[in-house]
Amino acid sequence: MQFLDKVVWITGASSGIGEALAYLFANQGAKLIISARREEELQRVKQNIRSECLIITLDITDSNSLELAVKTAINHYNKIDILINNAGTSQRSLVVETQEIVDRKIMEINYFGTINITKRILPYMIASGGGQIAVVSSIVGKMGFPLRSAYAASKHALHGFFETLQLELKPENKIFITIVCPGRIKTNISYNALNYDGSAYGKMDEGQEKGMKADICAQKILNAIYHKRREVYIGGLDTLLVYFKRYVPSLFYWIARRVKPT
Numbered sequence: 615m616q617f618l619d620k621v622v623w624i625t626g627a628s629s630g631i632g633e634a635l636a637y638l639f640a641n642q643g644a645k646l647i648i649s650a651r652r653e654e655e656l657q658r659v660k661q662n663i664r665s666e667c668l669i670i671t672l673d674i675t676d677s678n679s680l681e682l683a684v685k686t687a688i689n690h691y692n693k694i695d696i697l698i699n700n701a702g703t704s705q706r707s708l709v710v711e712t713q714e715i716v717d718r719k720i721m722e723i724n725y726f727g728t729i730n731i732t733k734r735i736l737p738y739m740i741a742s743g744g745g746q747i748a749v750v751s752s753i754v755g756k757m758g759f760p761l762r763s764a765y766a767a768s769k770h771a772l773h774g775f776f777e778t779l780q781l782e783l784k785p786e787n788k789i790f791i792t793i794v795c796p797g798r799i800k801t802n803i804s805y806n807a808l809n810y811d812g813s814a815y816g817k818m819d820e821g822q823e824k825g826m827k828a829d830i831c832a833q834k835i836l837n838a839i840y841h842k843r844r845e846v847y848i849g850g851l852d853t854l855l856v857y858f859k860r861y862v863p864s865l866f867y868w869i870a871r872r873v874k875p876t
Contacts, residue, residue: 628655
């Protein structure tokens, strides 16, 4: 019971990694807040949770909705011990074809939505004497990748923001940040990914289909949070691209141009 009575808020909890995290933290004795836009899916998740669980239906791109959500959470639990920023959307389109509305929508969800909920919760964590913030980025937060221009840009932005935040926080704040970089995980993220015109991609990628199971990924995330890891890469051989980019960039570019991006 590593997280007994800890108040854990998970965004994007209606499916995939977020749903799997909700079950794991509940089994560890945490008190949960689960958020997403689809209340009916959150209700389904809650039915599988035995511990205390508060549903807050939330669109993280809506500032007024965020303000109300944070007040609701604090009024209910009086504190937030762990915030897991998991909500996000992906992309499947070439730069030359992608409309500006898609670039802006992805940044609004993945970057601005994430930092805005963080900024609203941060003062409460500081006042209560500490906490943890985990942000689910991606290995493309460390590199570019075909058909993911806006998605990669949004994840790169998250790294810059949260690395800066960690450096700005004083040791006495006792707030620790973990950046999670999954590779290909078997979730519905490709179904909901945006095409060049903002429509849904609507199918499972071959690479996604063969990816790590969401519950295994979630267990690795839970372990990274427990051990206060600053940054963690989760996946299969695809995570090696991060190291190739850093240490053998010519090999990275050779592979990235040849690997099937979908």
